[in-house]
Amino acid sequence: MTTTPYPPGFTWGVSTSAYQIEGAAAEDGRGPSVWDTRCRTQGGVVNGDTGDVACDHYHRWEEDVALMKGLGVDAYRFSVAWPRVLPRGRGVVNPAGLDFYDRLIDRLLESGIEPWLCLYHWDLPQALHDLGGWSSRDCAGWFADYTALCAKRYGDRVKRWITFNEFSVFTLFGYAIPWAAPGIVDRTQHLRAIHHVNLAHGDGVSVLRALVPGASIGAIHNRQIVIPETDTADNRAAAALLDEHWNLVFCDPQILGHYPLQTADHIAPHVQAGDMARIAQPTDWFGLNHYGPIFAKADPSRVWGYGWGDAPPDSPTHGVGWAIFPDAFRDELLTIHRRYRLPIVVTENGCGGSDRVEADGSVNDPHRIRYLTIYNEALRAAMAQGADVRGYFLWSLLDNFEWGSGYGQRFGLIHVDFTTLTRTPKASARWYADLIAQARAPRLIAT
Template identity: 90%
Template sequence: MTDPTSPYPPGPYPPGFVWGVSTSAYQIEGAAAKDGRGASIWDIRCRTQGGVVNGDTGDVACDHYHRMPEDVALMKGLGVDAYRFSVSWPRVLPRGKGAVNEAGLDFYDRLIDRLLEAGIEPWLCLYHWDLPQALQDLGGWSARDCAGWYADYAALCARRYGDRVKRWITFNEFSVFTLFGYAIPWAAPGIVDRAQHLRAIHHVNLAHGAGVDVLRALVPGASIGAIHNRQVVIPETDTPENRAAAALLDEHWNLVFCDPQILGHYPPQTAAAIEPYVQPGDMARIARPVDWFGLNHYGPIFAKADPARTWGYGWGDAPPDSPTHGVGWAIFPDAFRDELLTIQRRYRLPIVVTENGCGGSDTVSPDGAVHDPHRINYLTIYNAAMRDAMAQGADVQGYFVWSLLDNFEWGSGYGQRFGIVHVDFQTLARSPKDSARWYADLIRSAKAQGRLP
C-alpha cells in the first residue's frame, strides 16, 4: 500500500475520514446544448481561435449527462464515501438569472438521488468556472451585480437540493479563474485588464460571503467550505526582481481570497490596489464563518519577473533536476505537507483535500488494462506527505482524488488525462486504471485499520 522508500511514516487515518473523488460539470457532462442548457463562458472560449488546444470543446466531454448511472456505479465500486461535483449554472439558469430550467434541475435531482442510493455523500460545488455567457455579456465578475446574481443562483440550488445535500462548496479555485480569466489570458473569459482583475477578485469574494449566508439560511445543518488552490511560490532564480514577482504572485494566488474570507482583510499589496472598489461594510460581508477549508494542491509554482505580463510576473521553470509527472508538473510532496501545516496555523480550520492527482497520457495496453504506475507513485507519496502533516497537527478530515474520469482539461483539451478511470473519447467507454484499483485498496485498508481496537 505504501512506498517503502518514502520518508514519511504510514500512520492511521482518523475515524470518520472522508475518501472521495472529484469532477466538475463542464469537464464531464457534455450535452452542452441539450434540454435547455444555456451557453457558458467556456463554450465561447472553446470556439475562440487558439482558446483550447486542437479546438477541443466540452460539447460531449465524457457524456456524463447521459452516462451518470454508470459513473455512480464506478464510484460505488471504488468504495468512496463522497463525490464532489459541480452544478452547471447555465444548465439550471440558462440566462444566469430569471427563468429556471427544470430539465437541468432534474438532472441534479437524479444524480443526488442515485448517489444517496449508492451510499455516497454528495458534496455540491456551486461554481467551477462556467459562468453563463449571458452574465458575462453584462460584465461578468467585473460587475458588482454579479455577486447578487450568484446569491440568487445559490438560493435556487439550496432550496432544490438542501433537503438531501448537506456538504456545500461556494467556489472552486478562486485564484485560477480570476487570474487566468482577467490578467493572464489562459482561461475564459480571456480578458487582460488590471482593473477588471481587481474588481473580479473583490466581487467574487462578495459572492462567496453572500453564498455562505444563503446556505446558512436555507439549508439546516449545512457544512460549508470553499476550495482554494494553494501552492508555495518560489522565485525561479534568487534575484531581487524574481523575489518581488514571487511575492506579488503569492498574494494573487494564495492570499487574496483566503485572507479576506477567513481573516477579514486583504494582503498588503493587494489591499492598496483594491481599495477603490471596496465599499463600506464589504469586508464584513466577505468574512462569513465557514466550517472547513478546501485545498486543491499539485506542486509549487516557480515565478519570474516578466514585464510583458499584466502584473510583472510570469510562470518560471522548476529546477532542471526536479522530478516531474506526465504533464510536466514538478513533484514536491514536502511542499504538500508544508502547505497543510501552513493552512492549519494561519486559518485554524479543519482541512479537506478536495483535489490532488497526477496527469499523464495514459493508453489502453494490449492486455486491455490501463497501467499508470506514475500516478500510483504520485498518489502514494502525496498521501504519505499528508499523513506526516496530520501527525504534526494538521486537522485533515478528507481526501478527494482528481479526478474520477479522464475529462476535458480546460485549455489543454483532451491531451492531458488526470482520471483514475480511462475514457475513450471516441466510444466513451470507461476503463478503471491500475490507480483506481490502488485507490480502492487504500480506502479498504484505511477503513479496516480504523476498525482495529
C-alpha cells in the first residue's frame, strides 16, 4: 500500500511580514508606523537598525515569488502594511499601496502559490498611536474599517485570512515590558490593549465573514510552555501569571469566550456589556507560532512582577541562543488540539543564526537543518497522537529585520546581503524543498 508522512492536502509554506522585508518606508505614499518611530528611538533597536530598506521586497517582490516557486511551497503567509494602504490609519486611502498587494497576490496565484493574508503584524500606523492606539477602545473600530478595505479589495482572490500575528508579543512587549513598539510600561494600558485587540479581532472576523464568501479565517498565537527558572514559590507564581498573559488572554476569550482567572479580575473594569460575544467569533483554524519554551522568574522591577529567566545551563541551543525543546512543540500541539478543538496550522517555526556566504558562494546552515529536522519529527509525533495539524509554514523565507535585534539574527532560508540585497539560497532551502517533495510523494510500504 502507499502512505505519506503527512496527510493529503497538508499545506507547506513560508512566512514573512511587511515591516521586516518590504523597505520603501517613505515611498509611494506610505505613512509611518510605530516601528518606524521605535527604530529612531535611542536604544530601541540594536545598532540603530531600521526597516527603511530591509530586504527591499517592495521592489524585488518578483524575485522573491520566484524563489518561493523554486522551493515548491503551496502557500505564502505575508502581511499587509496598514500604513501603506492607509497612511494615517483611517480616512484617505493610498492607491499605490493597494496596487502593490494586487500585483503580489496576482503573481502568487499565477505561480501556483496560495496567498495567506495577515492583516496585522505589529505595524500600527503612528497616526493611530498618537490618538491612543491599542489603549483606545476606538482602535477596534479603526481595525474593522481597515479590514473592510482589504476584504473588498482582495477578497475575490484571497480566501485565507489572518486577523493578527502574535497578539501577546506586541501587547506585552509594547505595553508592559519595553522591548518593542510603542515601548510603554503601564499595567492599565497593557490591560486595555489586551481587551481592545481582542475586540478588534472579533470585529475583523465579523467583517471578513460578511465581505469574503468562502473565507477561511484564523488568528496566529505564539504559545510556549512557561517553566519557572527554579522551583520556588515566587517563580511559580511569576510563571503562572506570565502563562496567562502569554498563552491564554487571547486564545481563551476568542475561542472559549472568557478570560483566564487572574486576568479576568484585572481586566473586568475595561469590559463592557456584549464585549465577550463580540470577541468570540467562530474561526476556522488555530495558527501556532512556536520556537521553544519560556523560563520565567520573579522580577519585582517589572510591572507585573515577572521576567524572563534562563534555560537550564545544559540545554541544547541553536544559533541565536534559544533553547531547543522539540518535546515542548509536540506537547503544545496536543494541548491546543485538546483545549480548543480547532484544526491547527503551524504558521511559524524556524531557527536563527549568523549565516554567511562562503568563498564558493554557498551558505551552509547545518544548525538550522538539525533544528528543523527534529521539530518536524515532533510535529509528526503530535499528529500520530491525534493532533489535527493541517499545515506548516517555516519562518522565514528571507533573512530580514528582526525587530529589536535588527539585522543581527538570520532566520531565512534565503540569505540576504543587506548591503547589495543579493539573495542566496542556503543549504536549508534545498533541505526544505526536498522535505516538501518527499512529503508529497507516496512511499511503498511492504505488507
